Amino acid sequence: MPDVLGEQIAVLCEEKVPVVSTTFGLLPSPVKDRLHDTGVPIIGTATCLEEAQAIAEAGYTAVVAQGFEAGGHRGSFTSVAGNPPLVGLMALLPQIADAVSLPVIAAGGIMDGRGIVAALALGASAVQMGTAFLTTTESGADDVWVQALLNDPHVSTVLTKSFTGKLARAVRNAFTETMSPCDNEAASYPLQMHITEAIRSEAKRQGRGDYLPLWAGQGVRLARRTEAAALIRSLRDEVDDCVGQFTAANTPM
Structure with missing residues (x-):
């Protein structure tokens, strides 16, 4: 081997x-x-x-x-x-x-x-x-994945074993909801991943995000479409602003 x-x-x-x-x-x-x-x-x-x-x-x-x-x-x-x-x-x-x-x-x-x-x-x-950079223009995420993160105002996530057999957080969709009642009965990793391979491949071919593992964290509704460098600059400015607010609030008058 x-x-x-x-x-x-x-x-x-x-x-x-x-x-x-x-x-x-x-x-x-x-x-x-x-x-x-x-x-x-x-x-x-x-x-x-x-x-x-x-x-x-x-x-x-x-x-x-x-x-x-x-x-x-x-x-x-x-x-x-x-x-x-x-x-x-x-x-x-x-x-x-x-x-x-x-x-x-x-x-x-x-x-x-x-x-x-x-x-x-x-x-x-x-x-x-991770999730913050999935929606940057340089991201390698499929368009159906990016659009699911950006365009659904009700997007939410769920922990599931159904795609791979190992617990993971993904966008809640038709597949996760259908499999939810038997999620704990999923085969172990990587067997479950091989079992669902045909479903995932066909869903990807058809652009069906409702049957794909669209990995995302719980902060997904804060995702933004921008370039990675611009996101880094925004994060830096937001940190500075946040620290500045705390500093000002604790400065004696």
Whole structure:
């Protein structure tokens, strides 16, 4: 059986990739050691305090605190009574920031400068934003995906296993609603992903977003259509404005 992970790590080292970010668990020690020997910082993903502590103990460089609000697949690698952790970012972030000495990167539902400032106030060193960039003009997301995020005033999201067998947050649509009653009976990952492959492929061919996994976080209604560089500038200005408001409010008259 080919060593796919080993081959991937070899390419990362050969190409001198500056940072490696992982999810769904911890890298095997030999792989982690090879990256460290090459001088590559490694970032792990945690959805609960225990996962963050495991990442810190494994010698990672930084940890992403992925809140319940985040779009796409949950990065969980632990469970309680068979259920993955479902902790919101506001509760998760200070717990992790207080417990580990690593830089903490906040992820989940952050869409604008207000969210960035809130994350920094709760102990984050940086933020990781996904959904906010799905609707930029440079995004590789299909048009049906982008339009679903931008044009539906009632767009909402749901956690589902039905597309892949692994819990993930996606736009609520006909597929998620139809499968909802039996969501917990979905086959495990990646078997469920193969089971739904034909449906997803045909839905994509027909441009049917109601049967596609349109990953998105809970902050989706704050999405905006703009260039990525313009979004970065807007975020910077929003952070400055937000901090300025707090500073002014606390300045003695």
